[in-house]
Amino acid sequence: MADGEDDYMSDAFLNQLPDVRPGVPMVKSAKEAMKREILQKEKNIKNRQKSYKEQEQESRDAALQNSISTHNKGFALLQKMGYKAGQGLGKKGAGRVEPVPMNIKTDRGGIGMEELKKRKAEEELQNYRKKVQMKQQGEKKSLEDFRVRKRTEREERQTLTDLNKSQRACEQLDTQKGVTVPRDSWYWPEVLKDEEAELEEEDASDSSEDEDELTPSDKLQFLTSYLRGVHSYCIWCGTAYNDEDDLKSNCPGDTAADHDD
Template sequence: MSDEEDDYMSDAFLTKIQDVKPGVSMVRRVKETIKKEAEHKEKNIKNRQKSFKEQEKESREAALQSSISNENKGFALLQKMGYKAGQGLGKQGAGRVEPIPLNIKVDRGGIGMEEMKKRKAEEELEHYRQKVRAKQQNESKSMEDFRSRVRTEREERKIEGDLRRSQRSCEQLDSQKGISEPREDWYWPKTEAEDEAEPEAEDEVVNKEDEEDEAVELTPFDKLHILTSYLRGRHFYCLWCGTTYNDEDDLSSNCPGDTAADHE
């Protein structure tokens, strides 16, 4: 090995190497780079020439912050007429003190654009409110119709139930008095044979069309009223009391009335 070549295993070579911890130099360099970039950016901001709009804005704000001097011709005329700085406008000094604020228009809309947008927004809001009110009214009407329909169906079922009860009572009371046939077919409940009877032939139906047209179709309510009147007059029996009275005087004296509402 020549003298010019270093011995990598010797102490002299190892002492020349600096003891550098891993990662320390990298972090320091990153921080220095970030600091230099921030200083460079701040320097550019200071040296940057402001645009015309920025200069105009700064000069306008500075002018608005400062009060009018005596050199202003308008202010001088006001002072000659007796106006004093800080005093309200008008003869009595009751007018405005601060100047009218300056509103800079930044968009390209016309003069009445803001009013039109405001009016349009109010119209849309009112239209929305009308739709909400109409929806609420429709929901309320639908609910009321549903309740009315439920009440009607419940009342119809009650009437049909009372009619069946009165038919059974009529058959029983008529049989006790030796009556073998009802005054009307529907005065007594239908038997199973009648329920299962075959429908009439087509020619018989055609022959009876005239009779059916002349006959008045009775509703369950009408039948119930007729049948209960028959039971009260013929048998002195009240369906809702469930009692057979001795005579008409006993019925009139002790029965509340001839309807279901009278017995509630």
């Protein structure tokens, strides 16, 4: 009887032990446990590396992704007043549907600092645009001034060239008609220094004042009019016409611009 009881107790004890099978299943279970341990360690290291702000941001984002639970006291009060999930606020349901967005302040600046920074940035941008605009206008004005100056210089050189050409033509045509003294000293390229010129020295002071007041453009206008009226000659055509009628009929005009075409 004693031996039978001992065998029964032995069998009961063995039945309580877990069924641990040797071999491959045991090795696989150990590997999975080691893998989970390694992953947990990596996760702990990664969490420790995150800053407090990052952890706070992750927690906040996770909370905002979830809707308010029906167990929330505020939500429960709204339901008692007839509110349903997804419905707009207000008696007719025409109010706000989404919650008021949060503006999280993460820096240590005072209230209104962000608005001040924004206004300052806009002012700096406007000032920069004004500087760029003024610079562009200045460059444009400088370029226009340069073009005007070059055009004026070119016109002045052309006027002097036409004046010199008119003086030589006047001297030649006057000489062909027996004229030995020019109508005025500047009608010819050079003033004759002879006895007749010496006789005119008495009037030199009066004529020099009038001559100084004349610009090359004025002299050219007087001289070309003289050549056309007295000699029927046009310096831009380079032709001595038969008479005044022939000049008017065949000459384009009495200015250089009339002869551009």
